[in-house]
Amino acid sequence: MSSAVMTLSPFSQAGVVDDDVIAMVMAASRDPVVRGHSYLVQALDEKGALAYCQGHDGVVVRYDGTPLVAVIVYRELPPLAGLAVPAGSVELDAWALAPARGKGLFGKQGGWPLVAAWLSQRFDHALSVVFSDNEPGQAHARSIGGTWIGRTYLPSRDIPGFRDGEVDVYVHELARYRPSQGTSP
Numbered sequence: 389m390s391s392a393v394m395t396l397s398p399f400s401q402a403g404v405v406d407d408d409v410i411a412m413v414m415a416a417s418r419d420p421v422v423r424g425h426s427y428l429v430q431a432l433d434e435k436g437a438l439a440y441c442q443g444h445d446g447v448v449v450r451y452d453g454t455p456l457v458a459v460i461v462y463r464e465l466p467p468l469a470g471l472a473v474p475a476g477s478v479e480l481d482a483w484a485l486a487p488a489r490g491k492g493l494f495g496k497q498g499g500w501p502l503v504a505a506w507l508s509q510r511f512d513h514a515l516s517v518v519f520s521d522n523e524p525g526q527a528h529a530r531s532i533g534g535t536w537i538g539r540t541y542l543p544s545r546d547i548p549g550f551r552d553g554e555v556d557v558y559v560h561e562l563a564r565y566r567p568s569q570g571t572s573p
């Protein structure tokens with residue numbers, strides 16, 4: 389559990405992206421663990437990170453002001469052959485910076501409830517599509533309450549360096565995170 393004060397801020401506000409968010413995205417884009425398991429493109433420079441943030445629907449979780457976790461929403465789902473995906477689902481991409489990983493910062497007692505509450509204002513369901521060999525990603529998706537709906541093959545996408553492979557898919561029911569529901573996982 390994190391004792392830090394956690395806040396969310398969007399990647400960009402009216403096209404303006406904070407310098408620390410640009411630095412975070414640049415660092416993550418050079419991290420092979422993030423690169424191997426997410427849609428983030430490789431080795432962004434400052435201009436590329438700015439464009440990435442302006443062009444994606446994302447938020448960062450700040451811990452005592454420092455951005456360490458990013459969550460990106462994709463409204464267009466990849467082909468998930470054979471799986472019964474709830475209508476209106478969006479896909480989440482998510483990563484934590486290397487020094488922050490494995491410390492509970494994005495877990496159910498960390499930043500996830502805050503992110504889920506933000507998502508719940510906009511969507512009913514969100515998917516974690518996690519490579520089957522990504523053990524931390526799988527553990528994280530289960531731990532935050534995702535329901536496993538199956539395993540399928542994710543074809544390569546039009547993202548430089550993005551690999552194809554087997555994925556496990558988890559559904560997050562967001563309604564329970566709406567402030568009016570007053571509950572957590």
Ligand SMILES: CC(C)(COP(=O)(O)OP(=O)(O)OC[C@H]1O[C@@H](n2cnc3c(N)ncnc32)[C@H](O)[C@@H]1OP(=O)(O)O)[C@@H](O)C(=O)NCCC(=O)NCCS
Nearest residue numbers: 425482483484489490491492493494495524525527528531
């Ligand atoms: C997946 C990821 C976002 C998790 O963030 P994190 O801040 O490291 O996760 P936390 O430390 O908050 O842990 C959350 C849960 O996941 C589990 N977990 C995290 N890392 C783990 C690991 N290496 N092995 C096993 N379980 C792990 C924790 O045990 C915890 O569960 P618990 O609360 O029930 O104990 C992070 O590992 C990451 O950035 N990975 C690279 C990108 C990626 O794989 N993204 C997911 C696919 S989109």
